[in-house]
Amino acid sequence: MTVRVQTGDFDLAQEVRQLRAGNGKVGGIVTFVGTVRDLNEGANVSEMELEHYPGMTEQSIEAIIGQAKERWPVYDALVIHRVGPLKPLDQIVLVAVTSAHRGEAFAACEFIIDYLKTEAPFWKKEQTPEGARWVDARVSDDVALKKWEM
Template sequence: MDFINIQNEDFNVQQQYDALSQSNTRDGAVVLFVGRVRDFNEGEQVTEMVLEHYPGMAEKCLEDIVAKARERWDINRVRVIHRVGLLSQSDQIVLVGTSSPHRGSAFAAAEFIMDYLKTDAPFWKKEISDQGERWVEARNSDETQKKRWQ
């Protein structure tokens, strides 16, 4: 039912959609979110990004986030993939997919999972630009998004 993976390799969005929807006649809604590397952040041109995580703890944290989403919404299938390593502009970073009998639950659960992933999961981003390298600090806006669910 749930697929959670942290990996260096890219992922195929069509394969992830198929995994959520094939042989699944119960669910009328499938929601996918894909986050990508932007070329610009905080006034600087971003050329690459390095993503790191705390192995073991990151997977457990993602499992806990998905479990919390399941307690709140009627969702049947969930897929979370987060990449680590060196990524370039426009590379895919993260995928969150949910399926549910109804669109409201699928959308809300996917957004909830992404909001908690951004604030609670032990991932760190370092952006590389023409100006050098810098670790990306947590954003207040991410915490504000998370508070909507409390």
């Protein structure tokens, strides 16, 4: 399990190679990459700035991964989340999960990203032509999270 919160970009192919290296049991790798959109809620976005609470953010993400590993037989998981100023098309987040089979890897990856969107302590501020605005959680993200309740 690896969690990194960083300002720099990441290389998807390199990260996947490292995640699966040396584990011949891996039969499925599922990845999700989130990017900055240039339009949100009807406004043009020229930049998004992400802030976090160092230490607490990493612990929160590790707990999310731990919950995924309790629910599904995954071998490993990687979450990289960027912070700082980002431009449209920039990569924000990578979630990658390895498992023996695709079904478990897909479910765990979706679970992790749903929890990241709603539970991880990140704050997003967008720059629009009307000025800066903080981004609130979406109702659709809360709905997605509810499907994981037991």
